Amino acid sequence: MLSAIIVLTLLATVFGLILGFAAIRFKVEGDPIVDQIDSLLPQTQCGQCTYPGCRPYAQAIANAEANINQCPPGGETTMLALADLLGVDPLPLGAEHQAEPxxxxxxxxxxxxxxxxxxxxxxxxxxxxxxxxxxxxxxxxxxxxxxxxxxxxxxxxxxxxxxxxxxxxxxxxxxxxxxxxxx
Amino acid sequence: MIRQLFRYKGGVKLSDHKQESSSQPIQKVTLPKRLILPLQQHIGAPASAIVSVGERVLKGQMIAKSDGHISAPVHASTSGRVVEITDFAIPHPSGLKAPCIVIESDGNDAWCDHRKPVDDCHHYTPEQIREHIRHAGVVGLGGAGFPSFLKLTVGSERVVETLILNGAECEPFISCDDRLMRERAEEIIKGLMVMQHALVAKACVIGVEENKPEAAAALRSAISALAVEVEVVEVPTLYPTGGEKQLIKILTNKEIPPKTLPIEKRVVVHNVGTAAAVYRAICLGEPLISRVITIAGAVKKPGNYEIPFGISAAQLLEQVGIEEESVERIIHGGPMMGFALNTLDVPLIKTSNCLLVTDPNTVPLRNKQLALACIRCGSCADVCPINLLPQQLYWHSRAKDFDKAQDYNLFDCIECGCCDYVCPSQIPLVQYFRFAKTSIWQAEQDKKQAELAKERHEFRQFRIEREKAEKKARHKAKAAKVAAKNVGADDKKKAIEEAMARVKAKKQQQEANVSASKTEPGDNT
Amino acid sequence: MQLNTPSSPHIHSGYQLSQLMQRVLLALLPAIVLYVLFFGWGIVVNILIAVVAALAFEALALLLRKRPLAPYLGDYSAVLTAVLLALALPPLAPWWLIVVATFFAIVFAKHLYGGLGYNPFNPAMIGYVVVLISFPREVTSWLPPEAVSGQVVSFIDALRASFTGILGNGIPPDTLSMATPLDHVKTQLTQNHAISEIITGNGIFGQLAGSGWEWINLAFMVGGIWLIYKKVIHWYIPVAMLGTLVLISGLFWLIDAERYASPLFHLLSGGAILGAFFIATDPVTASTTNRGRILYGIGIGLLVYIIRSWGGYPEGVAFAVLLMNMLAPTLDYYTQPRVFGRGR
Missing domain, CATH: 3.30.70.20 (Alpha-Beta Plaits)
Structure with missing residues (x-):
């Protein structure tokens, strides 16, 4: 019983260290998610998403403060592209929004x-x-x-x-x- | 020696329905009062008008010049007066309007005096010949309308082994090339010789489908009469053998990769009609202002007609005779790749090779709105001349999953319609592919637009920031001054006096300097 | 003048989906005739029940999905599924068994996935496997050929048997039923009998393979070859599947003819021929590229032999087809043909 606990704890520690090391050593300087989101937005800068421009909206989505269906000019296409990028479920567009504006x-x-x-x-x-x-x-x-x-x-x-x-x-x-x- | 022929995969055998129109010789049409000449009758940039409303023009006079490298000029098809330069419906699947020059004919049909016939093209360099052809507004008359001079240009390091004339004409109902080959074989061969000279091509081959033996015979007799070395090859009757890349495959076994021009594989293909137009441009000095068009289907007098560009479909069909009540569709081009017109008030242009009038008795159409489900039977893949998998392309295009569709080489599709033709579920496959292609183009355009907007927005923000910063700096400076004032009014007064004194001194000094010598800089201390 | 402007092409070959399905049904006809000759009218009753049930379920599903009835009922796809399913089930099977199988085939395997063209699995085989697993006794009790049992099954007999479970002269069909040749060989082999021992003297084995079955299967093959000739199906799947089955069974047969049945027996005893020409070639669920079709056929052939020889069931066509259905999209993706002008 005790030996099992010790072995498992040891294993967990070792793997944790390896993972932690890998996370630092092989860190990928990827395209920050905000940039990726921003590149999918139509850049109309219209503010209809309630944010002052496309980039602030992208930032808000990245911080999970905004939904992906708040961009009327982008319509369904943008919403689906965002859902695809972020791996979340598509959300219905508001009734006042057209699918293809x-x-x-x-x-x-x-x-x-x-x-x-x-x-x-x-x-x-x-x-x-x-x-x-x-x-x-x-x-x-x-x-x-x-x-x-x-x-x-x-x-x-x-x-x-x-x-x-x-x-x-x-x-x-x-x-x-x-x-x-x-x- | 009999040339070995090769086969491309797929294709369909169609009943050709050419007899009704090909049995009559090419006929002339009465010149209409009003001609509408679109500025774009070719692939590339639209031409730009060089005449103004009210101006008198003569037949063959250039009325719009090419704009950019890939473009072609437009010439007046008859003499008369320019009455309008505005948007009119043009023959295009969208049915949209585009800029056109409208000429009111004066009935004289008087030629302009710019014609400079060339009796022997060998006196000119290939460059001069090309420039002449370009100036004459010659474009591919097979249907696409690519400016011909571009296809007569060889890079310095390239050699043209085979110059092919395309006389396959594989679409049903169309017989304008057939009649042209039968009646004007000599013009075609002479035009071909000009092309050969321009390209310095080693060999010339004319591919004619087996269902046009009279055309092949006429070409052969013209070749022997002119004593030139041209091979006429009968190719199997199979749709779409008239496709440029398909014909190259059949005659030379070379496969031209997508997005590449045949010239990269040392082959050039021109339509037989284009060869005749080149002959006219060079040997007669006539620019491209007319062509032969097939009128087929539910008309009283089907046949081939030589039309001046700008005549409207309505004007032409009136002369040919149609029964309006029973007409279902009027197709510009052939039944496989042509598009239906939404109005008859469209001008016929350089790329108009056929008008097919359909009624339920002559051309049974399909109702494509009643398509059933795709059962992936693969009939479409069997007939696809490009060896694509239309069933997969359909699946992804339908779902608007354009990335996947491109994985299956959507853009290699030539829209020949074979898949559509055989589909047992009658799915409008080609329309799905066209929808997908144009959607992708639009998305790319939108992306570019978005990028531009982003750039401008970012610059604007940068500008606002900068202005803010400058304002702030100014405020700061002002504040500093105010602060300085508050520190002591005496100090300030003193400072002002001192400054005034300095200025005075400086002024005197400067005056002295100026009077003393103009070249020496002033001493500020 | 009102002009329509749909996309090209404007003409069509006239070939219809319903025609395609009708041809497949026609190709099944010779085998069905032989089936009646050897096994009596039971199969006809099966087919009738299955077709009626399939059309009813199809109509119901279409109504629920708010689709028009006529074009979909008229495409014969439900009829074809029903006939294939009926052919897979034993003659004299009780009516409810057929109805349950048809229900799963049409409603679950087809319409819940979106109807014709959207089903990843062969509906007939789903229906068959559902009842095979749920009602093993009913699905495995096959009639021996009439010549063997001496019992002639008329149409009325078959109808009565299907609905009451009793044949004309009062005997329940169970007492008549026997294992299929494949089943028989399998059970005997597990009891360490040699093949020659099993086959000789047993009436259910004919000259080539299972008695009666051999001719029915040859008739299926004739129908299938006609379909290939008519370009309704391609040769790739049947040839790859049967070729693989013959090769691998031949290999084991050469190693030990007493423990492994002959290729001919494998080919003509069970559902291999029907499966190869009519079930594996179901275009919706099969691979759709030519190379993919060959791999798909090979996979089914292999799986059929593996299941028959070492699996828990005497016949493996249904499972093999369903397993390969899962692989079909992947096969399609990796076996795209070389596009004109590309990659030379």
Whole structure:
């Protein structure tokens, strides 16, 4: 009885030491998880996840403070990618979130714009050009569609427009199978 | 010597339905009043317009120049006036609109005077020939529309052993190449000779499917009449032998790996129609402004028609005669790889080789929305000419597991449709593969976009931080000054006086210096 | 004009799933006819009960899963499963045995996994194994050929036996039943009898293998070869499986013909032929690459011989198929064919 306990304790100690040594000696400087999470996020910096930008949200997920289904622009794809990366179960998206959100860009109605620069200050990716008292313009290719420029605008001259469908960025639709639809 | 032929795995035997359209000679069409010329009629970057609205143009005049290396110019198909440059529906599976130049014909069909026919291409260097072909807007007329001059370019270290002309035309219903070979064999051979000169190719072979004996005979007699060395080879009738890589395999036993051009294996393939276009570009000095198109299926006068680019499908079908009520689908291209049009108001362009009008009697279509489950029977794998496993690709594409689909070489799929054709469950396999491919491209695009946004966001944060820091520094400096002021007003007064005195002294000194000598720097002490 | 714009290709060969299943059923027909000739009408009653039950369970499962009935019932897959299952069970088996087996095949092995095409295991074999384990006595009591027992089983007899457990003249089928040739050889071998001793003079053994069985199995083979000719199945699995079985049984037979039965006996006595051409080739659960199919067939052949010779059951086709089903996805992954232009 006693000898068994001693043997097991000894074994446990030895293995523990080996493991501890290995953990230090063969430490892998891996891609920190926050970076990996961040790279899956759409980088719209929209703050709809309640965090001030994509990286803070990634940090929050890594610290298990946030759920993986809080990113509306990423939709289902991002949620599933996060679930896959973190090895957790996929979570349902909120009812107000679309599975495949439509890509949009901001557009400034130039006749209405008074050149207040408030939107320029709000844009997280510097995608709005303009100066005080001068008309502003959105650089379409840089706009992430985060809508952060809309609330500050005092004259409501910013609208969201769907990204123009061109043959270049057109996607074949997923085949419709009537037999698999619920009756 | 009879050339040894090889076989690629898979393929399907299709009933060719070519008779109805191939029995008639190529016919001309009446020139329509209005021609719509898309800026992109080829693979690569769209051309950019060089005419403006209201401008008069002549037939053969360049109206849009190529933009970038992989691009092709567009020429006016007739003389007239540019009335609009705007977005119109173009022949594309998406049915989307794209920029087009609209020409209103003046009815004169007057040629521009830029034509410079070349009687013997051997007087020119391959580079000059290529530039000429590029300028003439010649693209592959087999269906893909790759700018031809690119496929006539050899790297300095490369040698072209075999130049193949593709006259296989394996899709059912299409017979435009067949008629072209029968009627304009000499043009094709002359064009081939120009291509051979441009490529310095050692041997020329024309592959023609066995179901077109008249075409092969016409080519042979043209070859003997011109006394040139070209081999015409009859290849077995099997779909998709007209695929570039499949034809190379059959004729040379070389397999071109995915994402590589045949030239890396010392082979170049051009369509027979392209050869005829090259002939016209070089020997007649005519740019590519028309082509032969097959109209087949449920039309009153099926056959082959020589059309000016920009004529709309509606205008052409009106001349050919269709019964609108019974029409189910209008397919641009063949029934295996073509796409259905959602409107007839699309212009026909350089890549339009066929319009197939279907009604339930002439072309029985399938209802692909009633697909049953995949039972993994493997019929698709048996017929896949690329030796893929479509059943696995389907499984993963359907589940949107694109990484797995790429493990099974999704991007090697040529979308020939053989798998779809034989699937007993009638699953729209090709559409799943297209969906997967375009989704992956889009995801890559989104990823790039996200990266860019991230970079910009990070830079913005850095900028804000920096501004904050600068502000802080300024505040600090100000605070220090205020603090200094508080320490003693006398000190400050004194300091100001001292400073003023210094400035005064300095000024005097400077004035003195300037008057004394302009070259000597001022002494500050 | 309203125009449809689905993806290419726009035409189809016209070959249908139901046609494929019908051809497999047709290929089973000659063997079923011989079965009736040798063993009476019991098998027909089995098939009828199984088919009715399978269609009923299929319809029920489809209703519960809210799928349309007509296209799925019309694909003949449930019918095929039912017929294969009926062929695996002894003639004159009680009706409830067949219904239970069909229930597990259709509902558990097929629909709970998502229906046709999604089942990892062969439904017919799952149904068979469930009743084999649960009701060993009923599943192993086989009728001897009519020529041996002298008992002619008419259709009415078979029907009555199935539902009441009593044959026409009042005898329960159990008293008639005998072990199958494979079972008999196995039990005798464990009692240290030599093969020659076991076979000679026993009516259940014919010229080549089990009496009656030999011809039925040859008929299965004819049907299977027709399926290969018709390109419904590929040759890889049957040839690999039967080849392996013949090779390995031949090897042991050459070593000691008195302790190991001959290859011919292994081939034609049990369910090896039926299994090779009709069960192992079930495309849903088999490997789907050509090299994978060969490995899959070899695996089944090996397992069949191992189970028959050293396992607890006289016949191993069902277990062998199910075990190899598990391996099929892995085989597929590692036996992808060389893609055109790649890796030369």
């Amino acid at each position: 439509e890509a949009t860009v901001a557009f400034i109605i130039e006749d209405t714009c008074i050149g207040c620069t408030l939107c320029i200050q709000a844009c997280p990716v510097d995608a709005i050009l303009g100066a005080a008292k001068q008309m502003h313009t959105v650089i379409e290719s840089e706009c992430t569609g985060c809508e952060l420029c809309i609330p500050p605008c005092p004259v409501d001259c910013i609208i969201m427009q769907p990204v123009k469908q061109e043959t270049r960025n057109w996607k074949w639709p997923y085949p419709v199978q009537t037999l698999e639809l619920r009756k």
